[in-house]
Amino acid sequence: MTETNLDATATVDARGAACPGPLMDLIGKIRDVESGDVVRLLSDNEQSLTDVREWTEEAGNDLLEVEEADDHYEFYVEKA
């Protein structure tokens, strides 16, 4: 179970997607939302822990939180 209280505008469920699927999916969703919106990415790929952080820093978006659930991670990214 996750404990965050963050509200996400949109959720991308990339569980089961091989690298780099989750990051690609996140980028696609960030394109679709407005500045200030929060996207929640669900990924069970370990590589996402570095990929998502690197890209959000590069793109100037905020990685608000990373939650570890039973079998996946939940990334909360706010679009700059």
Place this chain on the structure above:
Amino acid sequence: MTDHVVVVGGGTGGTVLANDLAERLEPELAAGDVRVTIVTDDPDHVYKPVWLYVPFGQREPADGRRPLTELVDDRVDVRIDRVTGIDTDAQRLESRDGVAPSEYDYLALATGSTLAPDEIPGLAEGGHDFYSESGSETLREELLSFTEGHLVLSVVGTPHMCPAAPLEFVFMADDWFRKRGLREDVDITYTYPIQRVHGNPHIAEWARPRMDDRDIAVETFFNAESVDPDGQTMATMEGDELDYDLLVAIPPHRGIDLIEEAGLGDRGWVDVDKETLEAEAAENVYALGDTADTGVPNAGSVAHYQAGVVGQRLASELRGRPATATYDGKTLCFIETGMDAASFVEFDYEHPPSPAPPSQKIHWAKLAYNESYWLTARGLL
């Protein structure tokens, strides 16, 4: 009672599947126990890999077109129409002209990819592509007369058809300009959305040093947000700008709206079991090729192998036997590394690719396969 299998889409996946079923279900088709219909709105079958060669003046778009009826087994009913609605509960179809069947017992969706350049402001006006017949012809006009300046190949949308093709294009362009003595006057830049030059890390690791050796500049974490056709500049989500003189882009791709409207998946890609290729949201519905959201490359070889799996599974189901055939992620790609050399990769869900050393023989093998592709479409190779 006759069971009716309807295949929607006349590309590689749909055509190979229809021919596979005609062969596999020969007794049932002869007895009238099974019917197989393929529905497509294009009377021609189009072999898209030809388009990579069009901008370099080496092939014509017509080389990639043949009438579908010449390729599909006579035991398959070919209907030229566009399916406009799917009711997966009632197992019914709506169509534009009423020529397509209105009911199915089993449905196989192979509706493929479409280009969506309009998702990026300015891209349609400012960029070129080799992912369509018209795009490759227009790009040819530009490229053949391009003798100096900055050529930018930008992968904008993923997933996209033939993931190796953007790398092939810059390797071919590099070699092509060198052979013509123009390379010193042409800068080439390749951009990719993530932190490496290809989605697959093994292919990226193989390609990157070759790009460096050949003076192909690379921009990673590069996601185009807009294109200014007048200023000839791209702006990215990461806050960067890049000037170009000739922009060749891989536009965003979508499946067709029909899929999302039927509740089968987002952006026109059907959510499927990665091994059985059965739709997750409906009974008696399969998807294959680009349409199936499996995470493997959108490539003709994938559609070809998946067609064999779906054919076997459908035959099992129609015969009342357990369906055991599964797709293992098998993918096969030739990768051009110049105008007369190529590499080759083969991989699946469990085994990563290991690109073969580039050679002229592999390049010839790719050209030979492009010619013999028509045997694949007919289900013979």
